[in-house]
Amino acid sequence: MAIKKPEETEVKDRYNKSTILQSAKYKNRRDLLNVLLDEKKYYTISEVENEIKKYMNGGKK
Known part of the structure; x- marks a missing residue:
C-alpha cells in the first residue's frame, strides 16, 4: 500500500x-x-500583472 503524502500547497x-x-518593481x-x-x-504579483495587462488591452481579458 502506498503512503500518502500531504498535499503541498x-x-x-x-x-x-x-x-x-x-x-521598486x-x-x-x-x-x-x-x-x-x-x-x-x-x-499576488501575478494578479497585479493581470490587472495591468487587462487595462493595457482596453479592459479585455
Missing part, C-alpha cells in the same frame, strides 16, 4: 495596495496601479 505572497505602490506604474487596485484587497 503553494503559498503565494499577497500584498496590499500600499506595499505594491512602494515597491512598479515605480513606473504607480499612477496606474493607484487607480486600478483596491485599498481593502490583497494581491
Whole structure:
C-alpha cells in the first residue's frame, strides 16, 4: 500500500495596495496601479500583472 503524502500547497505572497505602490518593481506604474487596485484587497504579483495587462488591452481579458 502506498503512503500518502500531504498535499503541498503553494503559498503565494499577497500584498496590499500600499506595499505594491512602494515597491521598486512598479515605480513606473504607480499612477496606474493607484487607480486600478483596491485599498481593502490583497494581491499576488501575478494578479497585479493581470490587472495591468487587462487595462493595457482596453479592459479585455
